[in-house]
Amino acid sequence: MKSSRSYPYWFILPGGLVYLVLFLVPTVAAFWFSLTHWDLFETRFIGLENYYQFLREPFLITGVVNTVIFGVLTSIAKSVLGLLLAVLLTSGLLGQSFLRTLIFFPVLVSTIGVGIAFAEIMHPARGMLNIGLSYFGIQGPAWLIDPNLALFSVALVDIWKGVGLATLIYIAGLATISSDYYEAARIDGATKLQMFFRITVPLVRPATVTVVTLSLIGGLRSFDIIWAMTKGGPGFSSDVLASVIYKQYQAGFYGLSTAGNIILFALVAFIVIPLTYWFNRREVDL
Amino acid sequence: MATVRLKNIHKEFNGVKILKGIDLDVNDGEFCVFVGPSGCGKSTLLRIISGLEDATSGTIEIGEKDVTKSDPIDRGIAMVFQSYALYPHLTVRDNIGFGLSLAKRPKSEIKERVNAAAEMLQLESLLDRKPKDLSGGQRQRVAIGRAIVREPEVFLFDEPLSNLDAALRSKMRIELTELHATLNATMIYVTHDQIEAMTMADKIVVLNAGHIEQVGTPMELYHHPQTPFVAGFIGSPKMNLFEGAIAKEHNADLYGIRPEHLTLSPKEGKWKGVVKHIEQLGADAIVHIHVESLGMLVARADGDFSITAGSTIYATPQEGKEHLF
C-alpha cells in the first residue's frame, strides 16, 4: 500500500499537537503533581500525603461518595426515563414531534442559567415548585436547604436538563428496530408489556450503551450545575469531586486539588471501562 | 503511445502472496485484457501498473522508461474506475478538467481540451451537470472523458462496465472498441467477464491465483488453451473436462471437449446417455446429458433440435476438436 505517501501522518500534527500539549501532557503531569505540595512555583514531594488526606477528611470522602451517587443516579434515571419517553414519543401520539422538541431544548441551554433559575424555583417557601405542589396538597421539602436532600435536588434538575438527549438517542435507536419483530410478536400473541421487555429493551441495547456511558461520564464530572445551585452546600453536603477540586484550587492547595483530579479520573475509569467492556462482551452473545 | 513491460512482478500483502512473478509485454497500441476469477490478482496488477500500489519486487517499464518508483502522475497513464469515482461536488466539466487544472494548465487550454473530449463522447450538453444528475451510462462516459483529456500513453480500465445493465454493457463494449481504434492508444482492461475479454481484446492475459495461465489472442485461447484452467474459463458454456478412462485412452490426465463440438443424434454415436435437463435459449439449446462412463456431459444443440428430458441420446465429439492436458 502506498498509504504512507497518500495519507501523510503530518495531517495529524496540527490537532494532535494541541491535544498533546494541552490535554495529554497535563494529564500525565497530574500524576506527579498530585504527589507534591505545590503552589505553582515550587513543588515539594510529599508522597501519597494528598491521597491520605482525601481518605481522612470527612468532607473530602463525602465528595467522592456524592460523585458516585450523582453520576449513577442521573445516569440510571436518564436512561430509564429516556427509553420510556422515546417509546411514548414514537407511538404516534398527538403532537409528538412538538414534545420531542420541547424535551430536547433544555439540553442546549446554558447549565449555569438553568441552575440559577432552578435555585429560585426550588426556593422552599416562595419557589414555584413548592407552590405548585401545594395545589395538590403536598407540602414540598426544602429542596436545596436540606443537607440530606440538596444533592438529590440538584440531580433532579440535571435529569430535567439531560433527559432530552437520552430520549433522542433512544428514538434514533428505536428507529433501527424493524417493525417485523413487533408484527411477528403480535401474531405470537405477545402483550404490549411483553413486547417492550422482550423486543424493545434487548434490541435497543446499542442506544442504552450510548446513553448510560455518556451520562455516566458526564455525571461523574458534573460541576456547573452543582456550582450554580448549591456551591456544594449546605456545608459540604452536595460537594462532588469536581467542586472539591475547584475549592482546593481556590484555596491554593494545588497538589491536593490535583490529587482530587486523579481520583476523579480513576473513578471514571474504574466505573466506565469495565462497564463498556461488559456491554461489549454481552453484545457478542446476542 | 507506449509499450508496457512487466518484469517478475511480485506482490505480498500481510504475508499473503497475491502476485507470484508476472512477466508480460503489452505492445504499443494494443488492447490487452486481464481476465480471471475474483481474487486472481488482476486488479492488483492493474493498480501496480497505475502506481496506486507498489510491487513488492519486480520492475515496470512504460514506454521504455522504468517507472517502478514513479508516482502515478509521472507514468503517463489514466485510469477508469469500476465505480467511475467522479468527484460528486464538481460539474462534469470540472471533473474532466480536474487533472489539467491541478497541472496548472491555462484556462483556455483546459476549456479547449475538455470540449474536445466531451465532443468525442457526446457529453457537450451535460457539461454543467453534477454527477448525481447523470445516468449510469453518462457517468461512465464522463469517467472515460476524464481519462481521454489527459492524453495518456496508456489507458487503464478496472472493470468499467460491471455497474451497467446488460444492454448498456454490450453497447459500451462496442464504443470502447471504437474509441480504441480512434485513439490508437495502449489500453489495459481488467474484467472477470470472459465475454468482454473475447469481444474487445487484441490480447488476453488469463490470470489465476497470482500467476499468468496463458497469453494470446481470443481465438488462440479458444482453440488452443494450454491449461485446464484456461480451457474451463474461456468459452460458455464451459468445456466438458473428464479424468479417468477417457483421458487414459488418449494418454492424458485430462480430456476436454467443448459443448459446441459435440454432435447429437437420437440413434447412434460414441457416447450413449440420458437427457437430464434442457436449457432452451432460442437459437441454441444447452443439453445436459448423463453418460454412464463419463458422468454429466453438456452439449450445445440447435434450438430446433427436438428432444425431451428423459429420452436416450447419443453424443459424438467432433474430429480434431478434442483437448488433452
Added chain:
Amino acid sequence: MKRQQIINGVIALVIGVLIFVTPFIFIGLTAVKSAAEASQLGLSWPSEWLFWDNLVAVIQARNYMLLLAYFNSTVITVGAISLLVISAAMIGYVIQRRPSKWNGFIYALILAGLMIPPAVVPTIWLLKELHLFKTLHGMILIQVAYGLSFSVLLFRSFIASIPRDLDEAAIIDGAKPWQVFFKVILPLLKPVTVTVILVQSVTIFNDFTNPLYYLPGKDNVTVQLTLYNFQSQFSSQMNLLFMNILLVTIPPLIMFIFFNKQIVKGMTAGAVKG
C-alpha cells in the same frame, strides 16, 4: 389517529408543557418584572412590563461587561470551531484511510479525550509556562483540545462512507496528498461539518467550567461567567439576573430554531451503531 391516542396526546402535552415550559416562562416573566416583584419568585403577570429597562440595566452593568462577554464568547467559539473543523477532519481522514498498527493506540487516545476529566491545575501551570493563561487564544486552543475527540470520531465515521476510489482518481489526476484532501475530500464533508459546527458551538458557547479556570479576570469574561458574576451582584435584583439568563439563552435558541434537525443528528450520532 385513534380517539385514545388523541386523549393520551393531550395529557402528555399538558404534562410536557408543565414540566419543560414553565421554567422558561418563569425566566421570561421574572426578567421583565421590577426588582421588588421579581423577588416574589411567582409566576404572576408583571404589573409593569420592564423589558427595555432591565435589558439596558443588564447591558450597562459593570461597564458594559455583557457586551465584552458576548464579544469574547464569539471570538472563542468561532476561533475554536474553525481550528477544530480543519484539524479534526484531517485527523479523521488519515486514521480512517490509513490502517496501521498505531491505530489502536491513536483510538485509545481519542477515547481518553472523551472520558478523562482534564487535570485543571497542571493545565493552568502549563498555560502559564506557555504564556497562554488568561488569554483568548489560550482558551481557543483549550477548547480545540477538549473538543477534538468528539469531532474526530464524527469525521472519521463520515469519511468511511466516502469511497477510496475518489482519492485514487485524484491521485491518478496528479493531486498531491494535501490536494486530495482539500480539493476532493473536504468539500464532501459539508454535512458532517455542519453537524460538528452546531454541536461544538453550543458546547463551547455554554461552557462555564473551562473559562472559570483558564480565563479569570474581568477583561476576559465570557457570557457564562457574567451569569456567575452577576449571581452575587444581583442577588437583590432577581429581574436583572434573569434578564441575563434570558440573553444567554437566546443564541442557542436561535441555533435550535434553525438547525434543530442537524443538532439532533449530531448529538445522537453513533447511538445506532453503539
